[in-house]
Amino acid sequence: DFTSVYTRRDNQVSWFARIQLAALAVTALAAGVVSGALTAPLKKLTATATAIATGDYSARTQVESQDEIGSLSQSFDTMAQAVENQIQELNLSVTQRDDFIAAFTHEIKTPMTGIIGYADILRESPPDPKTLHTASEAIYHDARRLEQLSQKLLLLLGLNREEELELR
Numbered sequence: 001d002f003t004s005v006y007t008r009r010d011n012q013v014s015w016f017a018r019i020q021l022a023a024l025a026v027t028a029l030a031a032g033v034v035s036g037a038l039t040a041p042l043k044k045l046t047a048t049a050t051a052i053a054t055g056d057y058s059a060r061t062q063v064e065s066q067d068e069i070g071s072l073s074q075s076f077d078t079m080a081q082a083v084e085n086q087i088q089e090l091n092l093s094v095t096q097r098d099d100f101i102a103a104f105t106h107e108i109k110t111p112m113t114g115i116i117g118y119a120d121i122l123r124e125s126p127p128d129p130k131t132l133h134t135a136s137e138a139i140y141h142d143a144r145r146l147e148q149l150s151q152k153l154l155l156l157l158g159l160n161r162e163e164e165l166e167l168r
């Protein structure tokens with residue numbers, strides 16, 4: 001009677017199957033942990049790239065490792081810093097341009113107000129010689145001031161190199 005041998009064999013096969021399933025589960029768990037640890041820096045790089053693409057230029061990967069991923073992360077952070085610096089410079093340039101335009105517009109409005117005012121006086125009433133002389137002098141003075149502002153603007157833009165700007 002070989003029944004006991006077959007029963008024992010079936011028990012052993014059952015135990016081997018359980019051990020094999022347990023080993024497979026442990027191996028799968030270990031593989032998951034190892035792959036998660038290996039891909040975490042890549043996920044950080046991806047998340048940082050997405051953050052920068054959406055406008056958060058201060059985002060950095062901060063991956064510290066001595067392998068290729070660490071080198072890539074360091075290069076990426078250096079690139080992100082350069083992009084952030086360029087954007088700050090562009091923002092400063094835009095602010096300076098807006099300030100310049102506002103100041104220049106104000107400088108143009110001042111003589112234009114005088115020219116318009118004196119021209120309106122001459123237009124509205126027949127002027128006496130003294131008023132005519134005063135108004136024409138003011139118009140001439142303000143027109144010359146506009147001409148000088150125009151020349152300075154051309155010089156500033158580099159279109160007219162006849163005279164140097166006086167720094168004050």
